[in-house]
Amino acid sequence: METRFRYLHWTYYRGDAVQHWFSRRIRPAGIAIILTVIFAAFMSIGQHRNAIYQMFCFSFGLAFISLLWVIFRNAKLSAMYELPRHATVGEALRYTVTLKNLRSRRLKGARLLQTQPDARPSLEEFAQIPEPEEHSRNAFDRTMAYYRWQWLMSRKHGFISYESKDLIDLRRGETQRLALSLLPQQRGVFPMHDLRVLLPDPLGFFQKCRKVPTSPARLVVLPKRYRLPPLRMPGSAAFRIGGEETSNAIGNSGEFVGLREYRPGDSLRLIHWKSWAHTGKPMVKELEDNFYPRYALVLDTFAGSPDSTVFEEMVSVASSFIVGLDHSESLLDLMFIAEKAHTVTAGRGMERAEKLLEVLAGVKIETITRFEILSETIIRHREQMTSCLLVLNGWDEQRADFVKKLLKSGVVSVPLVIGTGPAPEGLIGYWLESGEVERDLLRLPGELSAAI
Numbered sequence: 001m002e003t004r005f006r007y008l009h010w011t012y013y014r015g016d017a018v019q020h021w022f023s024r025r026i027r028p029a030g031i032a033i034i035l036t037v038i039f040a041a042f043m044s045i046g047q048h049r050n051a052i053y054q055m056f057c058f059s060f061g062l063a064f065i066s067l068l069w070v071i072f073r074n075a076k077l078s079a080m081y082e083l084p085r086h087a088t089v090g091e092a093l094r095y096t097v098t099l100k101n102l103r104s105r106r107l108k109g110a111r112l113l114q115t116q117p118d119a120r121p122s123l124e125e126f127a128q129i130p131e132p133e134e135h136s137r138n139a140f141d142r143t144m145a146y147y148r149w150q151w152l153m154s155r156k157h158g159f160i161s162y163e164s165k166d167l168i169d170l171r172r173g174e175t176q177r178l179a180l181s182l183l184p185q186q187r188g189v190f191p192m193h194d195l196r197v198l199l200p201d202p203l204g205f206f207q208k209c210r211k212v213p214t215s216p217a218r219l220v221v222l223p224k225r226y227r228l229p230p231l232r233m234p235g236s237a238a239f240r241i242g243g244e245e246t247s248n249a250i251g252n253s254g255e256f257v258g259l260r261e262y263r264p265g266d267s268l269r270l271i272h273w274k275s276w277a278h279t280g281k282p283m284v285k286e287l288e289d290n291f292y293p294r295y296a297l298v299l300d301t302f303a304g305s306p307d308s309t310v311f312e313e314m315v316s317v318a319s320s321f322i323v324g325l326d327h328s329e330s331l332l333d334l335m336f337i338a339e340k341a342h343t344v345t346a347g348r349g350m351e352r353a354e355k356l357l358e359v360l361a362g363v364k365i366e367t368i369t370r371f372e373i374l375s376e377t378i379i380r381h382r383e384q385m386t387s388c389l390l391v392l393n394g395w396d397e398q399r400a401d402f403v404k405k406l407l408k409s410g411v412v413s414v415p416l417v418i419g420t421g422p423a424p425e426g427l428i429g430y431w432l433e434s435g436e437v438e439r440d441l442l443r444l445p446g447e448l449s450a451a452i
Helices: 003-023 028-043 051-072 123-128 139-144 146-155 273-279 308-324 353-361 371-380 397-408 437-442
Strands: 077-082 093-101 107-114 159-162 168-170 175-184 188-191 195-200 207-212 218-222 256-261 283-287 294-299 331-338 340-347 387-393 413-419 430-433
Touching: 003 123, 003 146, 028 051, 051 207, 077 207, 093 107, 093 168, 107 159, 107 175, 123 146, 139 146, 168 175, 218 353, 273 283, 294 308, 294 371, 308 331, 308 353, 308 387, 308 413, 308 437, 331 353, 331 371, 340 353, 340 371, 371 397, 387 397, 397 413, 430 437
Parallel strands: 294 331, 294 387, 387 413, 413 430
Antiparallel strands: 077 093, 093 175, 107 168, 107 195, 159 175, 188 218, 195 207, 256 283, 331 340
16 A cells, blocks of 8 residues: 555544534634634734724634633533434435433523534545546646545545524423434444534634433434336236335235144134034134245345445345335345345235345445355245346356356346446346436336346
């Protein structure tokens, strides 16, 4: 690793920390008064009785009084989050915080602010991941890599938080519920443990920023989802797109075909009480078996396209199909590799779709390629599957061999390949261009064709 990157990372990393510290303690009006003091100080040198000098004295006095006021302001609070179960990337989230004043004095005129996740990249990320437009910049910008630093930070903003609109007004021992809002920028699970109370001076120049002890909480941000057209999966009934089911309550719906003696393991709900009373032996109802299609949704978590945006689009595509599937009449197996093979099932009589979305919220790219483990997992379940939807990270020889192996094993597969630029030659399946994924999804045929 170049020494240049080590030095630049150290400089930018600490520089951003300093800028963040000052930005939460100096308000926009405070920046204006500081600039006024500096300007008037230079302009009034040697001029002790003119208007510029008087402006310097006045602005300096205001700034000094504001700083002194802020130094002596304090607060002691406790807080408890009331968060919804999920948030979604790009959709504003409103939640409430219950505050309690633990000091003897009344607290007025303060606001709350949730600290955003640290977006500063690591040294390895800064040294190894170039900005997409870096090649077109001049030599100085490429050497200093400041635009690379800014681009990497913009990709890691978990959410943007906003100050509470309502002011805190609490007497000793009182509680108050305040509404806060944030805008999720990235999927994932974020700990909510850094709530701050902002204590401004009366003039609005400066403010003290104190951490508030809170109850443990976390925010689960689900992936962004795309619109889908009405689709049919191969080898199954209609694949209806229309939103998630609100209930997973399931009952036996097969036709009654007869009675038989009770066997260990039979459900008590199937006992036919009248026949038991008549024969003296426990009897159960036999119902006709119903068939429900079972799909597999396979997410390629291995490094493919060098642009990590492609992987985020893949997760969004998988989330879109999870939400679109009619879970009351089918089962869905989400399969992926995260150190080892994972299979999570949702649908009729199983987990709800939110469980799969929560899993996708935390999925990350794997550095080691293990297509053989993934293919073995799919083939092992092929007898139970109606068809298999593959979401692939680009197209190369490894992925082509992976798809061909599944086809030879008799797995009915529909590959959706996401990558940059036009579709490559020899592609098996449907190509979704990065940046235009929703457009290409809406162009999919109503009857999806299995790869051959």
